[in-house]
Amino acid sequence: MRGKMDGARAFEFGTKSETLARLSALVSSAVVLPLVSFTVAEWQHDPGTVLAEIRGRPWSGDPLVVRSSGRDEDQSAFSNAGRYLSETDVRGQDELVAAIGRVVASYDVFLPNNQVFVQPQLADSLASGVVSSCEPSCGAPYRVVNWADGPDTTAVTSGRATVRTWYFLDGAAHPPVPWLARIPELVRELESLSRRPFEFEFGVAADGTLVLFQMRLLAKPGKPVPRVRHRDAVAECRRRLHRLWQAQTPALGPETVFGVMPDWNPAEMIGIRPRPLALSLYRTLITDEVWAESRHRYGYRDLRGAPLLIDLHGLPYIDTRASFSSLVPASVPDDTAERLVTGYVRKLRQNPHLHDKVEFTIALSSYHFTIAERAAELVRDGVLSRAESTELVHSLRNVTTRMMSEIGPYRRDLGEIEQLRRLPLHRPETFRPKRISALVHLCKRAGTLPFSGIARAAFAATSVVRSLVELGVLSPEDGDALLSSSQVASAALQRDFAELSRSAFLRRYGHLRPGTYDILSPRYDEDPARYFDWSRPAANGAHSPGFLPGIGQMRELRRLMAEHRLPGTAHELLRFIVQSVAAREYSKLQFSRVVSEILVDAKRAGEWLGFTPDDMSYTRVEDLCGLTGDHQRDKAALRAAIESARYRHEITETLCAPVVLSDPDELVSFATMADEANFVTQGRVIAPVADVSAGDDPAGCVAMISAADPGYDWIFTRGIRGLITAFGGANSHMAIRALELGIPAAIGVGEAQFTRLLYADVLEVDAASKLVRPSAGAGVRIRETGAA
Structure with a gap:
């Protein structure tokens, strides 16, 4: 075990077990449970010596946790969160041997210096969670705490639970539950060791003590935000x-x-x-x-x-x-x-x-x-x-x-x-x-x-x-x-899709778009293949x-x-x-x-003046209604408006606030409500829906799975374009993987909304706007073409 490091030296991250061992000598606002770490080669060469070392620890007779610590986990470019196995509630030597074997077998590439480590299991945990030192998707300076109450210390990372989230800015922490009051101090302590954005997993012991399970660099965090600009906007x-x-x-x-x-x-x-x-x-x-x-x-x-x-x-x-x-x-x-x-x-x-x-x-x-x-x-x-x-x-x-x-x-x-x-x-x-x-x-x-x-x-x-x-x-x-x-309107759309020619159908409904007020949301007649499967037999629309x-x-x-x-x-x-x-x-x-x-006319105005639809999305109606027809004058005025609005919107996309504001202080510290979705990345996608649990092929689709379970990691090999889960938080393994791969995701939308979204043919996931909306396709009623 290394001695306590000079505070002036930069902390060195290692494997999962190496990082924890180093932190155990440095952190005072949380505890690190004792551990025994060994390589795959050591286990395969002499398992008896490894077991003897574990048996020699006073905690060896308690329920144990056997955890992976691969060389390709928790790296600066990728985390591989949830990729490899961890075993909990391991009791007795036979179970321990079997659990270590399963963890070793979970490494898909044999590397003799991959590690496994064993710890006592935290008993009677009050809660557990994951904390990010900044907002992972946009880099805003909020501390983000995902937590779930109860003894299951994997509830948040496994994505099997309803997760609450607490956002707070430095110096403005108003914890929604008492035991969270210890989190800000731990974040500050760990931040003094790390020069880059990070996240850590924790549990809460029965006496309220924080237990540090893991710390890693945030893989591909959002672009850092100028803190002065963010502070001024708040x-x-x-x-x-x-x-x-x-x-x-x-x-x-x-x-x-x-x-x-x-x-x-x-x-x-x-x-x-x-x-x-x-x-x-x-x-x-x-x-x-x-x-x-x-x-x-x-x-x-x-x-x-x-x-x-x-x-x-x-x-x-x-x-x-x-x-x-x-x-x-x-x-x-x-x-x-x-x-x-x-x-x-x-x-x-x-x-x-x-x-x-x-x-x-x-x-x-x-x-x-x-x-x-x-x-x-x-x-x-x-x-x-x-x-x-x-x-x-x-x-x-x-x-x-x-x-x-x-x-x-x-x-x-x-x-x-x-x-x-x-x-x-x-x-x-x-x-x-x-x-x-x-x-x-x-x-x-x-x-x-x-x-x-x-x-x-x-x-x-x-x-x-x-x-x-x-x-x-x-x-x-x-x-x-x-x-x-x-x-009758939705029934007419279904009937007409079945009975009309493609051109006649688009003449009648081509003006519709999933985002009624959004210039970046294509009309049906601008990209019909995105919304309708013209090759499949159409429903009769009865x-x-x-x-x-x-x-x-x-x-x-x-x-x-x-x-x-x-x-x-x-x-x-x-x-x-x-x-x-x-x-x-x-x-x-x-x-x-x-x-x-x-x-359409806003887009044509952009074409006339040399601006893209993305540029035009930063204009305002007042700007467009003020166009005079003088090309040079209008172009200069619109360019200034676009540049100003784009600069301002850069900060808008980093602001986090509750869905219900009852006090100005909630702009600096607030907790989300249950079943409030966590959005990952700042991306946007419109794609068909794939119900993965029902056997749909998720390739090129918005994949929908009930829980953010790492067992579904395989879907990322299929080229999914978006991800929606009913349960889980922004720090579940699946959310972390989506962030690393740049896949727009809505994690933990709640069971009721998840069920409604499954009925759509096509969904738009706009993570920056924190929005999921269906698009009307064959067999699906028009869900959004105006106000509700």
Whole structure:
């Protein structure tokens, strides 16, 4: 064993066992379990001597761990994480001999100086995990801790568990659980030894002591980030949040919470770190003005003048105070409305896991058959008085019945969308700068504005169905069947793919692209082979007749409508449900045609001025609408805008923040929620889906496996283009391998989302934007052609 090294000397990494042996004499903020290390040659030549040395240790009678320590593991260019075997819970000499033999056999190339080492197994571990000294994919100066509770010390690296992640910057650690408070000191101590980014595996003993299992250099870490620029960007975001937390008229309430999913779902639609063009297009077409104008037209509180989406150095967040305020009926008195919004915000702050379902679990935004029970919760929580809750329910009934009326705003919006459908979009042969402004105006007034109202009606219809399921009038299967009978747009796409010629199909659907607002996402007609397998037999696109209610169900529905004093008949209500949900899909198809045309003209503007589509993704809509037609002047202005935005976006791509922001301090220290995906690399890919467990060949595909298990390492030999797992963390073996090979990956997306994604034909994995989205292909419904 080497003596303690001079602190001025650079620490020398060796094999896994050599590194641990050296660290045991240097580290004071963690312990290294004792070990016996030997080479493959020593074992094969004289196993008795090796066993005698192990038996001579006082811990030899305890459960043991036998670990690989290959010469090609934990190197600066590659880690081979999980490639070779380690054995746990080894008891007795016979098991020990067998375990060593299996570890030796796992080396696929015989090298006599490959090593194996044996340690006592950590008993009664409270938790275990992996820590990176920087964010591995982008090199940002966050310390990244992946951990899992429980005695399984391989839970994180094996990818078989639900993993939590803690990000923190130096000097700003607010550990989410008490035992993590010791991690920052250990990181600093190890950083004083290593001159390069590194990661280490650890366990937590029953008394809270950290146990160091392994330390290695980060193989191919992200490009180092200028720390001053990163620090300044974080400080800018914190200052902005402090200002935004103050009262913001016309939004109600003293404080707010920001999220990436509540209301219009920017995380789903444009990603966590969208390029400037996608972000500005989304804001211009929807979240700056249109969202509030539409709700005002439907009888909700007037929030015109208040933006819904805020931009934190390129990270899009929804201001839930504005969102909640806009969902209060206009007839509700100001003081009641303010207490209502304050209560909504407080509930979200206390239950951040509800961020992607706020209208089903927090806000009351439309009338349905269980609305009285939901309103009673507000009384129990002290948000409203009984009289005020009754008044709220009455106001929601008026808004909703007006919405369903034949002369209400929903019918008007349907008419406007139909006018847009009939409007031809003639594309001139030569690029005309002023056309972009005209298209933006057209899309707002005739596309996204009516679509916003139609989407609001569809949400109200969905709420009615959920309430009928809750009351037992419909079974969950009946509710699904009723809503799925509305999917006429997706059924039409499937039918047309089966029946139309390729050219006719692309004339009708060619404008669609997986990323509706993303210039870098090819349209169907720009790269059809990417999205559709034209060689395979097409599904016939037959559409099921949908849900047919029974006599008893109709009787109960009529009774409920009479009890709740809803106008119209039960048949009319069911027709509204089916038609409104279908209209939402249909209107997405129509307005996305104009959005796609805007992006086509943006690309043509780039060609005219000598810029690539990638260059143009750094422009903003305002830049494009400001083009004058003066080639020299426009080129200079756009070049300056692109260079400035690209420079700023470099830092945007290194910012890490929680999906729900309740405090500015969470920009410097936060833990992710369970089932929140970990994205690996900054890459992007669009490719077919391969369900590896079902036997699909993953070559050239986005490989999907349930757990980030190193047993699937073979898939990397097949030339996969992307990787998605249901479970695991960013430091699982599979994640590390994907990082080393530059394969975009989403690790640990959660079981529910994983199952949904399996139904797609083609997926886009955009790791930089932290986004996974399906693309509509044959047999798959259109999942994203507009807002949800």
